[in-house]
Each structure stands twice: as structure tokens, then as C-alpha cells.
Amino acid sequence: MGTKLIRHALLAAGLACAASGAFAGGMASPSMLANTCAGCHGSTGNSNGPATPGIAGLSKGYFIAALLSYKYGDDEAAIEKVVAANPSVLDADVFEVLPRGKGTIMSRIAKGFEDAEIIAMADVFANERFVRHAQTTKSSLADKGAKLHEKHCEKCHEDGGRTSIDDVGILAGQWMPYLNNSLADYKDGTRKMVKKMTGKMKKLNAADLEALVQYYGSQKM
Amino acid sequence: MAKITRRNFIKTTGAASAIGLAGFPAIASAMKHGGGKKVVIVGGGIGGATCARYVKMADAGVDVTLIEPKANYHTCFMSNEVLGGDRPIDSIKFGYDRLASEGITVVKDTVSAIDTNAKKVTTSGGKTFGYDRCVVAPGIDFKYDQIEGYDAKVANTVTHAWQAGPQTATLRKQLEGMKNGGTVVICPPPNPFRCPPGPYERASLIAKYLQEQKPKSKILILDAKGKFSKQGLFVQGWKKLYGYGTDKSLIDWVSAEQTDNGIASVDAGAMTVTTKFGDTHKADVLNVIPAQKAGKIAFTAGLTKGDWCPVDKSTFESTIAKGVHVIGDASIATKMPKSGYSANTQAKVCAAAIVAMLNGDEPGTPSWLNTCYSIVGKDYAMSVAAVYRLGKDAKGGQLITPVKGAGGLTPKDASPEHLRRELGYAHSWFNNITKDVFG
Ligand SMILES: Cc1cc2nc3c(=O)[nH]c(=O)nc-3n(C[C@H](O)[C@H](O)[C@H](O)COP(=O)(O)OP(=O)(O)OC[C@H]3O[C@@H](n4cnc5c(N)ncnc54)[C@H](O)[C@@H]3O)c2cc1C
Numbered sequence: 001m002g003t004k005l006i007r008h009a010l011l012a013a014g015l016a017c018a019a020s021g022a023f024a025g026g027m028a029s030p031s032m033l034a035n036t037c038a039g040c041h042g043s044t045g046n047s048n049g050p051a052t053p054g055i056a057g058l059s060k061g062y063f064i065a066a067l068l069s070y071k072y073g074d075d076e077a078a079i080e081k082v083v084a085a086n087p088s089v090l091d092a093d094v095f096e097v098l099p100r101g102k103g104t105i106m107s108r109i110a111k112g113f114e115d116a117e118i119i120a121m122a123d124v125f126a127n128e129r130f131v132r133h134a135q136t137t138k139s140s141l142a143d144k145g146a147k148l149h150e151k152h153c154e155k156c157h158e159d160g161g162r163t164s165i166d167d168v169g170i171l172a173g174q175w176m177p178y179l180n181n182s183l184a185d186y187k188d189g190t191r192k193m194v195k196k197m198t199g200k201m202k203k204l205n206a207a208d209l210e211a212l213v214q215y216y217g218s219q220k221m
Numbered sequence: 222m223a224k225i226t227r228r229n230f231i232k233t234t235g236a237a238s239a240i241g242l243a244g245f246p247a248i249a250s251a252m253k254h255g256g257g258k259k260v261v262i263v264g265g266g267i268g269g270a271t272c273a274r275y276v277k278m279a280d281a282g283v284d285v286t287l288i289e290p291k292a293n294y295h296t297c298f299m300s301n302e303v304l305g306g307d308r309p310i311d312s313i314k315f316g317y318d319r320l321a322s323e324g325i326t327v328v329k330d331t332v333s334a335i336d337t338n339a340k341k342v343t344t345s346g347g348k349t350f351g352y353d354r355c356v357v358a359p360g361i362d363f364k365y366d367q368i369e370g371y372d373a374k375v376a377n378t379v380t381h382a383w384q385a386g387p388q389t390a391t392l393r394k395q396l397e398g399m400k401n402g403g404t405v406v407i408c409p410p411p412n413p414f415r416c417p418p419g420p421y422e423r424a425s426l427i428a429k430y431l432q433e434q435k436p437k438s439k440i441l442i443l444d445a446k447g448k449f450s451k452q453g454l455f456v457q458g459w460k461k462l463y464g465y466g467t468d469k470s471l472i473d474w475v476s477a478e479q480t481d482n483g484i485a486s487v488d489a490g491a492m493t494v495t496t497k498f499g500d501t502h503k504a505d506v507l508n509v510i511p512a513q514k515a516g517k518i519a520f521t522a523g524l525t526k527g528d529w530c531p532v533d534k535s536t537f538e539s540t541i542a543k544g545v546h547v548i549g550d551a552s553i554a555t556k557m558p559k560s561g562y563s564a565n566t567q568a569k570v571c572a573a574a575i576v577a578m579l580n581g582d583e584p585g586t587p588s589w590l591n592t593c594y595s596i597v598g599k600d601y602a603m604s605v606a607a608v609y610r611l612g613k614d615a616k617g618g619q620l621i622t623p624v625k626g627a628g629g630l631t632p633k634d635a636s637p638e639h640l641r642r643e644l645g646y647a648h649s650w651f652n653n654i655t656k657d658v659f660g
Contacts, residue, residue, distance in 0.1 A: 028588040035275070035569045036590035036608075039562045039654045040646065048652040051645025061230030088232060095230045103632045103639070105592065105604055105646060112590075112608025112627035167228040177645055184638075194228075 033117050034124040040105075045124075046131040049175040057130030061167035063122040064090070069100045070110035071118070082115045089119055101190035132173025137218040145215025148208055152200040161216055172219035179213045255579035256282035261342050261352040263332045263518060265289030265317060267296075268549030268564035269358035270658045273325045275572035283579060286326040286350055288342070292316065294659070295385035297416065298561050299651050302596065304382070304393050305426030306434075313385060319660025335522035337542035354575045357524060357539075358549045358564070359516025360384070361415050364528075367512050369486035379489045381510045383415060395506045396427065402437040403505030406494055408484050409444050413529075414513045415550050415559045417450035418605070422595040423508070425455065428463045428471040429598045441504075442474045443496055445483030445512075450558075451595060451605055454630060458597035484509070515551035529553045534611055534619040536574035536584050537567060546571050555621045557609055562591045565654060566609075587611055589621060594647035602644040603631035 034045070037055070041047050045056035055063070072078040079097050083090045100107075113121070149161065153171075157163075161171030171179065185191035186201065193201065204212075260276050262269045265287050273287045293314050302308045317327045330344035335355060342350045363381065365372045371379065380388040380395075396405070405427055409420035424440050431438045449455075459465030459472050477483065481498035487509055488494075494509065495501045514520075514528035524530045524539050530547040532539055534555070537546040548571050549564035557563045566589040574584035589609035596602045607628035614620040631643060 026586055028586040029573075032570070032573060032585060033588050036566050036588055038657045039565055039590065040592060040650050042653040043657045047649060048656055050649060050652070051642065052649035052653065059231070061228065065230060091230055091232050094228055096228070103635065105606060105631075105643070108606045108628050109590070109592070109608060110627075112624040167230050175649075181642060 027114070027116060027120070030120040030124045033113070034121045037121070044128045046128070047175060049133060049135075049177070051175060051177040051181070053174055053178040054130055054170070055125050056128035057164060057170060058122075058125055059164040059167050060119075060122040060126045061090075061095070062164050062169060063125055064118060065095070065097045065167065066100065066169075067106075067110050067113070067118045067122075068115070069097045070104070070106040071113070072097075073102055073107065074099055085115070086119065096194075098192040098194065099190075101185060130170050130173065132220050133175075134220055135176055135217040137176075137214045139218070141211045141214040142218035143215075144208075145211035145213070145218075148204070148212055149215055152203065153212070156194075156197065160219060162219070171216045174216060176213050176217040179216055183209055183213070255280040255576060257284060258282075258353045258579045259284045259286070259351060260354050260356065260575060260579075261350045262287045262356040262358065263335070263342065264358040264360065264516065264549075265291075265320075265327070266294060266358060266360050266549065266564070267561045267654075267658055268360075268568045269356065270294070270317075270320060271565045271568035272356050272358065272548060272572050272575075273320055274323065274658070274660060275569050276575055277323055277325055279572060279576040280579070281324065283576065284326070285324070286328060287317070287320060288328045288330055288332050288344060288350070289317070290329060290331040291386075292329060295389065296561070296651075296655060297383070297385045297419070298654075300382065300385040300389045301419070301423045301426045303385075303389055304396065304423060305430045306393070306397075307426065307429075310390055310393070313389075315655060315659040317659070323660060332518050333521070335518070335524075335545065337522065337545055340544055353544070353579060355545045356537075356571060356575070357519060357522065357530070357545060357547045357551065358568070359518045360550045361513045361559075362515065362517050364512040364514055368484060368509065370489065371487040371509055371511065375487065375489045376509075379487060379492075379507045379509055382508060383419075383510050383513075392506070392508060396430065399435065399438065399505045401435040403435065403439075404503065405431070405438065405440045405506045406502055406504035406508065407440065407442050408494060408507075408509045409442065409446065409449070410510045410512045411445040411483060413559065414510070416561075416593070417558050418455075418593055418595045420510060421449055421451070421455045422597070424472055425458065425463075425595070425597045428459070431471055432463065436471075438471070438505075440472045441502060442472065443480050443484055443494065443502065444474065444476055445480065447477040451603065451630060453633065454603045455595070455597065457633065458601060458603070462598040462601065513550075515547075519547065519551050526553075534621050535570070535587050536578070537571040538574070546575065555614075555619075556623060557589065557591060557621050558593065560591055560593050561654065562593065562650075563589070565658060566590050592650065594643065594650055596644060596647055597640075600637070600641040600644055602640060602647045603635070604643055604646070605630050 040052050041055050047054040083092050164170050262273050273285050277285050296313045299313050303310050321327045330346040333345045334343040380392045382388040382392045463471040480496040485497045486495045492504050493501050519530050530552050532552050537548050539545045548567045550559040570587040577584045592606040594604045607623035609621050612620045612622040
């Protein structure tokens, strides 16, 4: 009995709003929700590729922004409402949701989750470690990419693109077809970039971008 | 002046303290104490293997036994790519070594009886296993009595290939051996059945193969239904890729109206099939997918009502026998299609409920998801998705129901690039779900 009480106390302290088993009928637990993503994004959010990204280790802010973007599209008012309703979680002064295009599989799925559920899942994935899989890359291109990254991208995508700190996506070890899709979406305007990234991207040609993707794909640790 | 705009969307004070606790079940495992309790799982397919792993992950103290007769499981998903010659059959083959290494006892045997009063499972190998909770995940069985001249033995040559494995290989060989100009006849089953878009994906991938290798050939679909899953998108794809609707079409679909609801008989010797309407068709390769029901053990154990197993939707505990849960194709999961992804998320709901119950807790609120990808041709795939929650039907009964306004199909005006990406997502889905199921 003793251990059980402690377990409940821990859960209550940790997950104020996320209903644990004890509150059947309330919100599903964060892991119950997050486990349903595994079919496409891999167990614990670590994708085995080739095209669906790993989502383990994404920062909570990046995860929430991405899901809200898929869920609400360009309905800014709806997104502002979410921010206003969650003052203890989201920082209204900086929170920003960039358009990610319509009709993708994620825009269909994200609409199936309540805002509070999205926030709860963000915690689960932020606490997982991103696993980098071996991908085939050309070292000459990757070396070129490393230099380009250092010059143009490192400021925001720190540690060679390994972290999601500052609410950017994880680039190092991310699946290359996914990175190519993301870059193509930026290029044709389907997906919007933060202003300063747009400036950097303008300086790069297709070969540069290929080298960058090769660099990210070459990082295994 | 800051060097760069920092985003840091998340407030780090106050309510952000959930960090470190909101993990996957593995993280919570140390806190659980279902020690010594026994869970016996019947069937190591998609539902059963997922459930075994997720019970073990959520509570390492539970003694989990998985009973499955086959040393290797072949997934039905991507078996249509095997038929089309796009992947080797070994790429859809999975074993149970990982489950065993995770502390799950894997027994190679067939369950012959479940005594739900004495809480005991018996195998044809003569072993018995006591349980606190039993999970039954036997998949499907076929209603052979509904097609004259067709039975389990005939199915070794006139395949259904609706349980992947040897029959998948046989059907592929038959397609390889067929002359250019031959006719492939596919007979899809009536509803409800495993993988509603499956027969049409099969037709698509066989068409792709024929177009590349035997372009004078034809596929004839003799359907038991008047409409089928993702029909609009399939027809759109077939028009684009295989000349559907023209007299050069690689695929002809004959609806229930014309067959009078399917086929009546098969003559395996003559390689002919006769519809209920009375038309007889000659085939060079014949693929007959019979009507379906829950796997045999579900009937033996008395868990069925009609063809399938009624369950409490939040725990998948049988409404007929306490202590026994039924998941996957064999269960009645109301609005969820009988699919691998459905079985996978049902197994997780069931595993969480079992661990809660063994620990003396109330089961939590469930959530499910399903996405079915269908491959239509080269660089061409599409999907249907839904998030499911527990709702109520008109009479107040439990209903697993899709969240309104969410999910749905690939848009009809999707660009070629979009369809190409969906193929990449389909393959990613395969890689990820098989790892989630078999480790
Ligand atoms: C051609 C085709 C394509 C498909 N494509 C997709 C797809 O793209 N996406 C998708 O989500 N789904 C797809 N499916 C559906 C999917 O394969 C099934 O829905 C899924 O396998 C159901 O899982 P299950 O655990 O209920 O049954 P199964 O996976 O069939 O597992 C049942 C297991 O139980 C074992 N068993 C049976 N009786 C006993 C017994 N008495 N004792 C011990 N063991 C026993 C069997 O040997 C088997 O291994 C497809 C199906 C087909 C036929």
C-alpha cells in the first residue's frame, strides 16, 4: 500500500492537469496519447525512417508550435487563444507559430487532439533522447556542409544542429528525406521560415543545401 | 543588442514541473509493483506482440507469456508489395527474439482451450498456463462454408493470401509464371473484414507489375460489395496510372450489383469462378478472399457474439468472460477498421488497463489512432487517418468513435509530390510499427 500512495502523490504533483488512471473519464494520460504516435514516428518518438521524422527530444516549444500549426493552419486568432489560455506554459511575448502547409497527414491528425493534450504530449517527447541512425552520406559533401552550417546555421541550430534548444527542429541525425522535404517546403513557400533564417537561406544554392543535408545525415552521435 | 532572436517559447517557472515524470511507460515501470502477476497472451501477431511488450514496459514485475505457433510472423502490410515484386518476402518476416530478450516468455505452441473459470490456458502441445489476465489476439478465420468448392486445402493453390506467409509466396510465383495476356481474378470479401482497402491496394500493385512486365494482361475484381474503402482515390489513381475506365484498362471492377453480392463457387481444377449472379470467369491466377470471422480460439473459448468478440471498449475485457481481453481483428471495436495500426493502439490501451487493474488502480482514459496507407503505384500512395476516442452511441452504449473534424483522406487534389511523400511515409510506417510490435 505504501508504495502505491507514493506513486499517486508523485503523479499528482507532476501532472497537475493530466489525468492519471485514477480519474477515468478525464484526459488520457500523456503516455497513452503519445504512444499512439509510435506507428508512424517510432517507439518513444524515434523514427526508423526513411521519411517520417524522429520527434524524440524536440523541445516542448517546438513541438507545441508545430502541432498547433498543423491543427489550426493560418487561423491566428485560434492560436492566440491557445496562448492566452495557457499563460503558465507559453510565453505570449515570443511564442510564434509558422505556417506548415495544408492537407498533409499531420494536419489531419493534429486536429484530433485537444490543445491540453498537445501540451501534455510535448512533455513526453521532450524527455526522450533523440537517437541518430546511420545514413549513407558522401564525406566530401558532408565536410562542405559542416562549413556552411558553421557559417550560416549554427547560431540558431546549435551544436551542429543536434539540439532543439531555442525551439528549432533537430537537424543532426534527422532523416535526410525528411530534411529535403522540409527544405523544399521552405523553398516553395509552403512552410514559412523565421526571418533571419530566410536571409541565410537566400545565400545558398541547391548544391549548398544538398551539402547541408549530407552533413546533418552524417552525424551519428 | 542581442546577437540573435531567442525564441524560448516555454515559461520555465511554475507549471513546467512535469518534466521528468511525463514519460513513456518504461519510465514509470520502477514505480509499479504488479510483481508475480501472470498475463498470458494468445497469438503473437500485431495485437498480441504489441500488448506483450507494452505490459512488460509498463510493469516489469508482471510475468508475461506469449503463445504463438509460428516461429516467424509475416506482416500482411507490405505483402502487396511482395506480390508486385517490389520487395522480397523476407523483408516482411519478423521473429520473437527481441520479445524474449525483453523478459517475455515466448512459447511456440497453439492454444487449444481457455478455461475462463479456472483461469487456465491449454495448448495442443499439452501445456497449461494459469493467468491473472489473459489477452486473446488470434486475428481472423475464414468462412469457408460460403463459397462452394473453396476450403482451407484449396486455398493452398487458389490462395487468399489474407494471412501473409506461404500463400503470399505462392501467389507471387503464380503471377511470375503467368503469361503476358493472362487474367488475374481477385474476389474481395463482404464487410466486415481485415484491412478494408487491402484488396484494392493488391489490385493496384499487381497492375503495376503487369504494366511493367506483362502489359497485355488484365485484372478482374469480382466484388461482394457495391462500394469500397478509399474508392474515389483508388479510381482516381487507376485512371491516372492504369487506364481505368477505358477499354485498355488493366483493372476492371465488377460491383456487387453485377455479381449479385459476390462469388458462389470456385472450380480450382478448371480455374474458374462463378458469381452469385451466375457468370463464370476463367482465371490464369485466382485470388479468393473469403468472408471473415474471429480466429478459431475465440469461438472455442466462448468469447464470440455472432462472428466477433464483444468487449468493454475502455479495457478490451470481454463482456462475456471476466479476466479475458480480446484485441485486434477479432474484437468488436465499433468504428475502428480491422487494421494493424488499430490492433497496435488497441493493444496499448489494453496493456495500460491490465497493468492498472493488476495494480489495483482504475484503468485510465483510452485514446486510439489509425492510419492506413495504400500504395497505388510508382511514387503514388495515399492514406486515411483518424484519432479515436471513447464516445456513446444513440442508445448510450460504448462507441469507439473518430474525433469529428479530424482525420480523413489524402485530398483529391493532392500534388504528385504529395503522393510521392505519402509513399515515403507508408514505408516509414512499416519500419516504425514493425519495430514497435516486434522490438
Ligand atoms: C493484404 C493486407 C494488407 C494489409 N495492410 C495493412 C496496412 O497497410 N495497415 C494496417 O494497419 N493494416 C493492414 N492490414 C491488416 C493487418 O494485417 C491486420 O489488421 C492485423 O494483422 C491484425 O492484428 P491481429 O493481432 O488482430 O491479428 P494477426 O496479426 O493476424 O495475429 C494473430 C496471431 O495469432 C496467432 N494465433 C491464432 N490462433 C492462435 C491460437 N489458437 N494459439 C496461438 N496463437 C494463435 C496467429 O498465428 C497469428 O500470429 C493488412 C492486411 C492484409 C491482408
